[in-house]
Amino acid sequence: MSSPDQSKSRPKPKVSKRRAQEARRRFLRSVGMGVGVVGTAMLGYYPVLSQSHPRLRPPGALLEKEYLASCIKCGQCVQVCPVEAIKLADVEDGFGLGAAWIDPRKQACDFSCDGLQCVLACPTGALTHETDYPHEVHIGVARLDKPQLCLAVLGQGFKGKIRDADFTGKFRYNEIDRWNPIPVRDRDFDLEICDLCVRHCPIEIRIAQCEAGKPPSGDENQCPPKHAIKLEAIANNDGIRRMKPVILDGCVGCGACEMVCPTEPAAIVIDVESILKA
Amino acid sequence: MNLFKESFMQLIGRAPTRPPKEDISPAAVKVHFRKKAEKFDAEEARRLHAEHDSNKWRRRRWITLIAINLLFVLSYHLDIQLLEGALTASRFLGFHMADLNSALQVMLAYKQVLINLLIGTVTIFLMWWLLGGRTFCSWVCPYHLLAEWAEMLHLKLTAKGLVKDHDFHRGARSVLYLVFVLLALITGYTVYETISPTGILSRALIYGPGLILIWVALLLLFEIFYSRRFWCRYACPIGLTYGLVGQISPLRIKYVLEDCQHEGDCRKVCLVPHVLDTVIKGRAQDVEVPIGADCTRCGLCVDTCPTSSLQFDFKGLNKIL
Numbered sequence: 091m092s093s094p095d096q097s098k099s100r101p102k103p104k105v106s107k108r109r110a111q112e113a114r115r116r117f118l119r120s121v122g123m124g125v126g127v128v129g130t131a132m133l134g135y136y137p138v139l140s141q142s143h144p145r146l147r148p149p150g151a152l153l154e155k156e157y158l159a160s161c162i163k164c165g166q167c168v169q170v171c172p173v174e175a176i177k178l179a180d181v182e183d184g185f186g187l188g189a190a191w192i193d194p195r196k197q198a199c200d201f202s203c204d205g206l207q208c209v210l211a212c213p214t215g216a217l218t219h220e221t222d223y224p225h226e227v228h229i230g231v232a233r234l235d236k237p238q239l240c241l242a243v244l245g246q247g248f249k250g251k252i253r254d255a256d257f258t259g260k261f262r263y264n265e266i267d268r269w270n271p272i273p274v275r276d277r278d279f280d281l282e283i284c285d286l287c288v289r290h291c292p293i294e295i296r297i298a299q300c301e302a303g304k305p306p307s308g309d310e311n312q313c314p315p316k317h318a319i320k321l322e323a324i325a326n327n328d329g330i331r332r333m334k335p336v337i338l339d340g341c342v343g344c345g346a347c348e349m350v351c352p353t354e355p356a357a358i359v360i361d362v363e364s365i366l367k368a
Numbered sequence: 369m370n371l372f373k374e375s376f377m378q379l380i381g382r383a384p385t386r387p388p389k390e391d392i393s394p395a396a397v398k399v400h401f402r403k404k405a406e407k408f409d410a411e412e413a414r415r416l417h418a419e420h421d422s423n424k425w426r427r428r429r430w431i432t433l434i435a436i437n438l439l440f441v442l443s444y445h446l447d448i449q450l451l452e453g454a455l456t457a458s459r460f461l462g463f464h465m466a467d468l469n470s471a472l473q474v475m476l477a478y479k480q481v482l483i484n485l486l487i488g489t490v491t492i493f494l495m496w497w498l499l500g501g502r503t504f505c506s507w508v509c510p511y512h513l514l515a516e517w518a519e520m521l522h523l524k525l526t527a528k529g530l531v532k533d534h535d536f537h538r539g540a541r542s543v544l545y546l547v548f549v550l551l552a553l554i555t556g557y558t559v560y561e562t563i564s565p566t567g568i569l570s571r572a573l574i575y576g577p578g579l580i581l582i583w584v585a586l587l588l589l590f591e592i593f594y595s596r597r598f599w600c601r602y603a604c605p606i607g608l609t610y611g612l613v614g615q616i617s618p619l620r621i622k623y624v625l626e627d628c629q630h631e632g633d634c635r636k637v638c639l640v641p642h643v644l645d646t647v648i649k650g651r652a653q654d655v656e657v658p659i660g661a662d663c664t665r666c667g668l669c670v671d672t673c674p675t676s677s678l679q680f681d682f683k684g685l686n687k688i689l
Contacts, residue, residue: 120537120602127563127603128547130583134562135555159477159556162470162485163567164457165575169444178571180578187562187580188456188571213457213464214474215482 138186144362145183145191146229146345148176149199150209150221160216163188167208167217173260173271175199176208192229194345194360199229201292201344202262202271204306224292225314230343230360232287232319234335240357241284242321245330248284251275252350259349261290264299274350283333285321287347287358293318293340316340319347369653372615375643375660379611381539384645387653395655399625403649413631416674425667432507440574455508455570456561457488464488468496468613469606470567473560476552493613499665501614505600505607506639506666510573511565511584515600518588522596534595536602538642545605565599566606597639600664607664615661621669622681623647623657634669634678644669647677658683 137143138158148167151157167190168176175197176190183191190208192199201224209217221227237243252274253259260271279286288294293314296306300313318340324332335347335358345360369387378384392400436451440458443451452459456470466488475481496504505512525531548560561567565584572581591598600607614620623646630649635641643660646652658681669678 116535116537119534120540123536123598123602124540124544124547127544128551131548131551131559131563135551135557135559138557139555155556156478159558160474160480160482162457162466162474162558163561163571164453165571166453166457166459168575169452178575181580186557188567211452211459213453213459213466213482213484213488214478215480215484219482 134181134187143183145179146194146343146360146362148190148192148208148217149201149206149224149227149229149342149344150212150217150219151229152216152218157216158186158189160214161186161189162214162216163190164213165190166211166213170203170207170211171199172202172207173197173200173262192345194348195356196349197259198345198347198349200261200271200290200346201296204312223312223314224296224344225316225340225342227342227344229345230362232337232341232343232345232347232358233361234337234357235359236353236355236357237334239353239355240335241353242333242335243324243357245332246284248279248281248286248352251278252286252352261346261350264295283321283331284352285333285335286350286352287335288319288321290346290350291319292344292346293342294320314340318342371653371658371660375658375662376615378642378645379608379615379661380542381537383538384642386651391653393654396625396652399655400650400652403630408629408631410631413629413674416629417633417672420672420674422671425671429507429666430513433510433513436508437510437570437573440570444574454567454574455510456567457485463491465492465495467566467606468492469609470558470561470564472609473548473552473558476549477556477558479556496610496613497617498619500617500619500663501610501612501661502607502664503614503619504610505604506664509566509606510569511587512600512664514569514584514588515591515597518591519597522592525592526596531593536595536598538602540602541604541608544603545608548605560605564606566604600639607662611661614663614665617661618683618685619665620681620683621659621663621665621667622679623652623659624677624679625652625655625657626677627675628652628673628677629675633672637668637672639664639666639668 147157152160163178165178168178175192179186179189179191181187206221209219209221234240241248255275257275259274261274262271263277266272294317296312296314297317299306306312317338319338320336321333322336324334326332343360347358348356348360351358369391374385439451440454443449450461455467457466459465464484464487466485468489471485471489474485522531526533551559563583565587568580568584572578587599628647630647634647635644638644640662643663646657670680
């Protein structure tokens, strides 16, 4: 270690020159370091700015720009979700490190918490507390992306299990377990014409419960005012009974229909672009 | 010399200054004068160090740091709901807590403050005001622990002459702080969070690892092979935020001039040795000097000092007791 009392003795000019050089090097090094650190941070900001990979956000999310500004990346929404639909973005996802998002094909939000736990958990209001009920959510809007694959459009039924045997997606079937979501692969279906998207729609399920006089959690406010999806007959003359899923105003974009759609890829998807434009 | 101002200037990056002669208290002048006559006994100092050698505070600190981070992990994975969230924002038994720097970034980017975030921020501010500010760094931040291990490796390599420490201007941290404040304001995005090793590691521990850990690994490699404790010393805005809290905190390290041997081992182990400038022979302004705001209250100097000349101190507590 150098002598602690350097400032006392007047340094010789030779030493001072060396010192000046050292100080200059240190300054340049510091500038380089600062540029490097800020540059790396901007690398992480670029995909956010360019919205290169738009994604669905959890229920109650503010508009994309405000959402990204206010999300503090703590994952409390991840922790409370009973179906683990929410995950945090990594760098390769390219849209804001640590920000929460939903991939409905893997696990949709099925509102099995009833009370929008993720919204309640959010400490910054990135998921706005103005959202109280599932029908007030706007994650996105469903769209029949590939009608040529849709079993209902083809006039086909559905028999067996939804998706692959190793598919881990969960859904809460009220008639099986009121409280706990179960893997969708645990259920067998035998449908004359495939209506999996309609029968898994949380909004439609809620409307049916309300019509039966049993609103979720016994709360009338849980009753959605508008329908979200229905099967409509397609008029044709080939003698096959064909139906088509039609998305209605009440759709909140939870993605349950995309998750359970048995075709590969899913015939019905949730639109992200439409929300970003909003 | 106003110690409060000196502490702040050191925090934002100025080199420590010698107190002018007229500012040194008569009692301190007496001790300095006595010590001038004493010869430094290197043999005696070594003996005292060998006898003293302690890891007490480091052990306590590592246990605390690991326990807090483990509590986050277990709260989620065992669903015991004690401490939910991550270090950026969390809830302890339902009470909101928000990291001051993350909260600041969000407030600047979003330009609105929700009541929950405000509650969390005030709670955390009060907590770290009581506990010493940068105490967060050394007692909680997971990156700090990794950096300490990297530092051990760095020092080993330095001792063998394999690597050399390159320092940076400490003012760089203040400049980066302002840059990240402006970036949050202008872009409306919490740009700093993308590279914050504290947030990245906390989330990786709780929610599982990701590719971004490469950035943390690069930082550690940089610290091992190029610059000792680079991130914590010269870059991290979180450190500066908590340093500002520490500036007014009653909990700090206290330097007691009387028995100090001025051999300077405390400065060798210190993450921020400029705060220990006062231990240099003849510099102490008084017989007792509070150590400045940039100090992380890690206790390495307390562990190292054989004469107990550096101690944890809670301002005013002695008067109450």
